[in-house]
Every structure is written in C-alpha cells, then in structure tokens.
C-alpha cells in the first residue's frame with residue numbers, strides 16, 4: 575500500500591495520535607472513524623482451540639448465542655469487519671489440573687493481533703508457581719471468574735496469590751456480576767470487589783462488565799470512582815441504558831474505562847458502533863479505545 579499523504583502521521587504501534595479526520599480524496603482516512611487512533615483495542619474477547627471452539631459455541635447457544643465461530647480465525651475476521659486492531663483474549667482455567675496446558679496454549683497463541691492472558695485455578699496445589707510461570711512467559715495478566723471457578727475474593731487462602739500477582743506486575747481481570755451461564759446468588763458483586771480493591775490497593779485490577787454485569791445501581795453505589803479499571807464488555811443496549819452507561823463512565827473517569835466486546839458472545843462491530851454513538855469527547859474516546867489499554871499492555875505487543 576502506498577504511504578499515506580493525507581497529512582497525518584502513521585504512528586508506530588503503541589504511539590498515540592489524535593486528530594480530526596480531514597477525509598479528503600486520497601487521504602486514506604476511514605470516514606467511519608471521526609477521529610484517528612493508531613489502534614482500537616478490544617480488551618475483552620475470547621477464542622478457543624480449534625478442536626473445542628465449535629463445542630463451546632454449541633454448548634452455550636441456548637443461553638448465550640455467539641456472533642463468531644469461537645476460533646482464532648473467526649475472531650480475526652470479526653476484527654477486520656469491525657475495524658479493531660488488537661484484542662486481549664481472556665482464558666479461564668476450568669479445572670485445577672488444567673492450568674499448565676491452558677497457559678501453554680495461551681503462550682503459543684500470544685501473537686498479533688492478540689494479546690493473551692493466562693490464569694490459575696483457585697483449587698490447584700501451587701497457584702503462586704502458576705502465576706510466576708505466566709509472568710515469566712511474558713503474558714501481561716490473568717483472568718479469573720469467581721462463579722465458574724467457585725471462589726470468593728475474601729478467601730484468605732488466595733491472598734498470597736493476589737499479592738504475588740501485584741509483585742510480578744500482572745494485571746488481574748475478573749468477571750463481576752450476573753452471568754448468563756450461572757444462577758444467582760453471585761460470589762462476585764460490586765460490593766465484594768470494592769472491598770477487595772481496598773484490601774489490595776496496589777494490584778492492577780480490571781473489573782469486567784463495567785464493574786458488575788446487570789448490577790448497575792450497585793456499580794454506581796460501590797465502584798464508580800474507585801482506582802480500578804472497568805471494561806465495557808456486555809455493557810450493551812440490551813443490558814444498560816445509554817444514560818446510565820454515560821453516567822457511570824463520567825463518574826468513574828474515562829481514564830480507567832477500557833473498550834471491550836466479549837466476542838464471540840457479542841458482536842464486535844455492534845459494540846463498537848454503540849460506544850461510538852455515546853456523546854463522548856474525542857479525548858474520552860481516545861482513552862477508552864486505545865490509551866488506557868496501551869498503558870496496561872505496555873511492552874507486551
């Protein structure tokens with residue numbers, strides 16, 4: 575492709591430029607993007623090993639229909655269609671015996687356009703060794719899911735693991751709130767996560783689903799404004815009104831909000847269009863679509 579001559583620098587990955595798109599003929603500007611970022615980063619996506627992807631999508635179909643086929647190739651195609659440049663793909667260790675295999679797979683898949691997370695299982699014999707191996711392999715963080723993995727954030731036996739993650743510089747991203755695949759009561763609610771944040775103030779903590787899926791009033795009461803990142807996965811028109819979403823983003827601060835889609839469990843383009851339809855300033859958009867994520871991922875892509 576010929577170099578762009580439209581008057582904006584085509585910056586390196588990780589470098590941020592923001593300018594109004596002139597959109598002139600031959601500028602190379604995508605008119606669908608009112609502002610240019612070097613990258614749009616989806617901080618919450620999933621794909622599965624080819625052998626199990628169809629089964630995973632099929633198993634969830636009734637409660638959680640998929641928008642992509644669950645494979646690496648399927649997610650790449652979805653990103654091309656949506657105009658998303660990089661996705662953080664989250665893996666959860668589903669059983670105590672599986673962490674080594676799952677993390678080894680994540681390490682193999684950890685190449686553009688994806689950054690993979692690792693994980694541990696709360697019931698495995700040596701979770702500290704596992705998170706140390708994740709950090710040594712160059713993955714930037716771990717994903718946990720208190721419903722799926724059956725643990726609570728006030729469980730003292732896990733405190734040394736969170737401490738070690740903090741020392742290693744690994745971010746911890748956790749599911750919070752309602753989940754289509756699990757019945758209430760939930761172990762992970764906004765109030766529990768606010769208490770966890772206070773107990774581990776140094777940990778790089780990311781709360782999925784805007785800090786509490788479908789528990790938005792509790793998010794406003796307990797989470798908004800805390801020094802913790804919130805991702806936008808499943809904060810979609812089906813689950814939250816624009817007014818409340820915007821109120822939470824503003825109360826929390828755009829400098830700690832991460833764009834996310836939960837693909838394949840929601841459409842990447844659909845979610846990108848929705849978030850772009852909010853009356854956010856260019857600066858807020860730049861933070862949410864790129865800059866906050868780039869900061870958390872610094873040096874890993």
Ligand SMILES: [Zn+2]
Pocket residue numbers: 618619620664807836
């Ligand atoms: Zn997810």
